Amino acid sequence: MPTEKKRYGMVIDTRKCVGCMSCTISCKMENGVTYDGFRSWVDMTERGVFPRVKRNFIPKLCNHCENAPCVTVCPVKASYINADGVVLVDQKRCIGCGYCIVACPYSARYLHEGLKVADKCTFCVHRVSMGLEPACVHNCMGKARIFGDLNDPLSEISQYITKNGVQTLRPDLGTNPNVFYVDAEINKLPNKGGK
Amino acid sequence: MNTQDVYVVVNASPWNYLVPLYIFFKGLSVGALCISAVYTVFRSERFKTLAFPAAITSLLTFIPVPFLLLADLHQPLRFWHLLVNFNPTSVISWGTWLIILYPLCLLWYIARLGLSQGISIPILKGVQESASTSQGTFGLGLRGLSILTLSLALLADLYTAFLLGVVKGKVLWNSALLPGYFLTSAVVTGAALVLIVYLNKKPEEKTVRTLVRIIQGALALEIFFAISQWITLGATSLQGQKALELLWKDPVYLIGDIFLGILVPLVLLNKPSLNKKPVLMIGALLVILGGLLLRFSIVGVGIQAAGLWN
Numbered sequence: 001m002p003t004e005k006k007r008y009g010m011v012i013d014t015r016k017c018v019g020c021m022s023c024t025i026s027c028k029m030e031n032g033v034t035y036d037g038f039r040s041w042v043d044m045t046e047r048g049v050f051p052r053v054k055r056n057f058i059p060k061l062c063n064h065c066e067n068a069p070c071v072t073v074c075p076v077k078a079s080y081i082n083a084d085g086v087v088l089v090d091q092k093r094c095i096g097c098g099y100c101i102v103a104c105p106y107s108a109r110y111l112h113e114g115l116k117v118a119d120k121c122t123f124c125v126h127r128v129s130m131g132l133e134p135a136c137v138h139n140c141m142g143k144a145r146i147f148g149d150l151n152d153p154l155s156e157i158s159q160y161i162t163k164n165g166v167q168t169l170r171p172d173l174g175t176n177p178n179v180f181y182v183d184a185e186i187n188k189l190p191n192k193g194g195k
Numbered sequence: 196m197n198t199q200d201v202y203v204v205v206n207a208s209p210w211n212y213l214v215p216l217y218i219f220f221k222g223l224s225v226g227a228l229c230i231s232a233v234y235t236v237f238r239s240e241r242f243k244t245l246a247f248p249a250a251i252t253s254l255l256t257f258i259p260v261p262f263l264l265l266a267d268l269h270q271p272l273r274f275w276h277l278l279v280n281f282n283p284t285s286v287i288s289w290g291t292w293l294i295i296l297y298p299l300c301l302l303w304y305i306a307r308l309g310l311s312q313g314i315s316i317p318i319l320k321g322v323q324e325s326a327s328t329s330q331g332t333f334g335l336g337l338r339g340l341s342i343l344t345l346s347l348a349l350l351a352d353l354y355t356a357f358l359l360g361v362v363k364g365k366v367l368w369n370s371a372l373l374p375g376y377f378l379t380s381a382v383v384t385g386a387a388l389v390l391i392v393y394l395n396k397k398p399e400e401k402t403v404r405t406l407v408r409i410i411q412g413a414l415a416l417e418i419f420f421a422i423s424q425w426i427t428l429g430a431t432s433l434q435g436q437k438a439l440e441l442l443w444k445d446p447v448y449l450i451g452d453i454f455l456g457i458l459v460p461l462v463l464l465n466k467p468s469l470n471k472k473p474v475l476m477i478g479a480l481l482v483i484l485g486g487l488l489l490r491f492s493i494v495g496v497g498i499q500a501a502g503l504w505n
């Protein structure tokens with residue numbers, strides 16, 4: 001049975017991602033993300049030795065960490081976790097010190113050029129509160145993203161996690177992300193061409 | 196098996212040159228106060244003539260600090276949010292109060308020190324008058340007041356090292372060495388500035404020699420911290436090795452801080468004497484430059500190194 005309290009999360013099945021970037025674009029359009037910042041993006045790496053080379057797509061966004069460093073460091077409590085486990089920024093309270101942006105180990109935050117405050121993925125709370133999916137999930141042509149309540153064992157996301165092995169980004173940091181990956185080339189090598 | 200990045204997004208850090216400048220000026224102020232405290236806390240008579248100019252240097256170098264902090268906020272008019280929304284888990288929250296309390300205490304200390312040396316300070320007249328009574332200093336003598344001011348100063352300096360040190364996944368910053376490194380650099384830059392100020396007054400040979408010895412000792416300690424950092428970064432993890440590689444490739448660090456800011460001054464400040472005033476001045480200036488460049492490289496490379504792993 002689902003518990004009263006929701007805990008929103010996302011699973012990204014990288015086997016289904018084709019690297020089309022429609023998540024990146026739809027997020028930008030939905031949330032007015034400025035030119036030089038990203039709430040959602042797709043990293044690409046190539047692995048292997050010719051002729052056996054594979055390109056990997058790793059869609060990224062805020063991990064809505066349960067133990068969120070950005071929330072811990074915010075000096076004015078503008079970064080907070082809402083009742084549904086979504087990490088948000090109170091734009092009226094934020095002083096734009098940038099500490100959370102530097103403190104996020106996933107580079108998931110940026111300074112909004114227009115608003116002059118920290119900005120990041122909100123799991124599209126404005127859409128979710130109307131019963132819709134986040135824009136990136138809605139527009140994912142490969143259906144690689146599953147969004148839902150992790151506290152509900154019957155939800156699609158919980159079932160997906162049960163059936164597929166999942167991993168999170170940088171579990172060594174103890175941030176307890178609520179974004180999970182299936183079959184992702186992560187946590188193995190440095191980004192910049194390590195061996 | 197090779198892995199090559201084809202396309203990787205790293206959102207830009209909003210921190211710019213203002214952050215290292217802020218840390219640098221705060222360090223200068225704290226370092227100069229440490230020199231003043233050699234007389235007021237440790238009662239070294241040799242530093243008696245130095246104590247007051249060092250305290251004034253400390254105050255003057257603190258002036259840019261609040262402005263740099265404000266300028267670094269992208270919503271500067273909301274600075275008051277810092278005062279009404281204290282977050283106990285945020286190092287900045289603690290630091291905000293430290294950099295409010297420290298200069299207030301410093302003013303009080305200067306007034307009291309001036310009083311003890313028969314120096315009247317017109318703009319601090321009221322403070323000096325009240326400080327002349329024991330109630331005015333809450334029963335604290337000059338020594339008690341200097342211990343209080345020095346403690347606040349040290350905390351105000353150390354908090355920036357912790358501010359960086361607690362950030363997860365920034366391997367260059369996550370080091371127990373950083374507070375000691377920053378504090379040593381603060382003392383050495385503050386002492387170097389006090390040396391420049393003192394050389395332009397009526398310097399006494401013995402005092403100059405002791406001051407230079409303090410600078411040399413602190414520079415040696417900085418070398419120790421630098422080498423310890425290299426060894427621990429290089430030996431512990433692949434992330435550490437990559438960070439060390441970046442640090443060594445950074446001319447601001449290697450040529451600026453290590454060579455020009457430490458090694459050259461160690462040579463110039465060798466066998467100090469008042470006959471070599473210009474040489475001592477150049478040495479002290481280089482020490483200050485080195486301290487500034489150290490802040491730039493540690494902040495900049497720390498962010499850059501983490502970008503490889505996010």
Ligand code: SF4
Nearest residue numbers: 062063064065070104
């Ligand atoms: S991914 Fe970054 S921004 Fe998102 S909750 Fe974690 S620390 Fe905060």
Ligand code: SF4
Nearest residue numbers: 074094095097098100
């Ligand atoms: S930029 Fe805003 S949300 Fe981030 S730490 Fe500073 S005040 Fe908090």
